[in-house]
Amino acid sequence: MMFTRSAEQQQFASSLHDLLAAADVPGAARRWADGDHSPGLALWRKLAGLGVTALAVPARSGGLGASWLDVVVACEELGHHAMPGPVAESAAAVPELIAALADERLSARWLPGLAAGDLIATLALPPWLPYAADADAAGLVLLAGPGAVRLATAGTRHRSVDPARSLWQARGNEVLAQGAAAAGAVARAREAGTLACAAQLLGAGRALLGASVSHAGRRSQFGRPIGSFQAVKHQLADVAIGLEFARPLLDAAASTLAPRDVSAAKVACTGAAQRAARAALQVHGAIGYTQEHDLHLWLTKVRALAGGWGSQAEHRARVMAAIADGSLAWN
């Protein structure tokens, strides 16, 4: 296999970047935080126009049946721009869950809408995802347990550290699938959602580094840009190193979707994004500690996603379980 992203994938990322950069995503995120989803949903439809929502949907259900690396490329860009809404859920986990249930009736009911971007989905997957994110903006809410997948309705609302994200208790209703088939599909969905979440984190980390570099070049103290001070340079160099070496794990996880690789990617992307967030806040100083500055949209999203789709401890445990069984092959 190749270890680098293709020219098409790089072109796709750059088209998404252009679209989002021109779209005032921070403005949409602020409105989302105030309970007005309309600018965010309009953006969602624009993304659908570029195929983002169809990537994880099989071709026979109206989707693109793209590779997981394509999904990663898209989710990384969405994270880069702090796109509000249930990104990992609707663009990766739920399409994979429904497709993996292999029930024609369920596929026909929801997959075409998800692919077209008309339907936004979210899910709770306890204990990894105790709440369904942004269920109030979703047309489909699921409750995925090991024993059954149920249609759900939004119950009690909880606030997230990320103002552009709300968390909802999922009340399970109609059983859509159960038994071994459900368990297998939920396991697949868990890997897909975790992978997408890791990609968002990497993208958010890149954005935080970019914002920090740009701020450090502009902001002067003691008569010189603060970015010329070695203490600032070295912090940001460490951020760059963390992001640089998280990406290959992410891409490898996309090619296998194996628990060991997905967890390694989530651990590394979370660590890199959290380091980027801490450094970004430190470099921005007091202005970064406000809601006036857009930086908070990325800082809080990183904190929210860092624990989402499984804690660091849980993912490290999964990696160890996979590597400590005596088979140490580097494949």
Added chain:
Amino acid sequence: MTPDTGGFRAEVRDWLCAHVPAGPLPPVDTAEGFARHRAWERELAAAGLSVISWPPRYGGRGASLREWLVFEEEYYAAAAPVRVGQNGLFLLAPTLMRHGTAEQCDRLLPPMGRADEVWAQAWSEPEAGSDLAAVRASATRTEGGWLLSGTKTWSSRAAFADKAFGLFRSGPGRHDGLTYLLFGLRADGVTVLPIRQLGGETGFAEIFLDGVFVPDEDVVGSPGDGWRIAMSTAGDERGLSLRSPGRFSAAAARLVELWRRAGGAEADSLRDRVVDAWIGAQAYRLHTFATADRIAAGGTLGAEASLGKVFWSELDVALHETALDLLGPRAELRDGEEGRWLDGYLFSLAGPIYAGTNEIQRTVIAERLLGLPR
């Protein structure tokens, strides 16, 4: 994820399995150990495995970067002896192939590949460490060549090696007054004083030069062009060629095995660090293969090499510290399996210092990759 390298991996694995000495050789930085390691290099060379990535005319087999990485993985996995010629193989050879003359390549590379001539590096001086351009050892023009005078220090392998390469001041300009020269460590006017390293072996030496004659044919590139050439060597050193991922993949696999056998509360509390070391080794491996693909497709490795240098050197320290913490009270033992971890740990501690300290690398990353103001 295993790179497709056909039967090459199997060939290397089989050969190493049949030939790698059962126990560790005596330390490379002792007279006996150096000789034993040189003999091992000759065995590798006879099997056509000492310099696989070199062109056949110099003793290589023109292997691709990917094949070289696979070779390295197998080499470390087999716990084969440290490469006594590595300064020459991984630093000087790429420089000669890029900047040397055909005559120099024909004359110097084949004996280097067979370890008939082992090379030491002679960069640092007492007053020129991170600030390498501050070198004072001089090259003065004379009939048919140059006369070298001054002091070089922290020269790895110089206590037992045959020849050395380094930068000398041939003119006043800070950067354009430097010339890249090769000299014999047993030539007239050379005194080599071994220095014991942290672990006790004489892995370093100080080299005193007093009017040492070097013929024109042993100048690499043009006089005054040494800085540019040395920086391209430093790029190789920081990049793919100095620390291939095999070292960390093999060490991480051994660390996981050590953890598994340790068990108990000690192991529980260290689990996350073991996992992080494994993830780091995996990240470096995947990253390196991606870089190899990029280079094979015509890309180049510039300041990006600094990202890798900081990453692997810190990973190496963290990995070995974790192993020693797992060993607990037995970590201080210098013999047996514990001693191998301790040796690895002591070796890892040098990583953040050599080939440009990690502070220099972070500044390079900040200024050249991120574009922060100087």
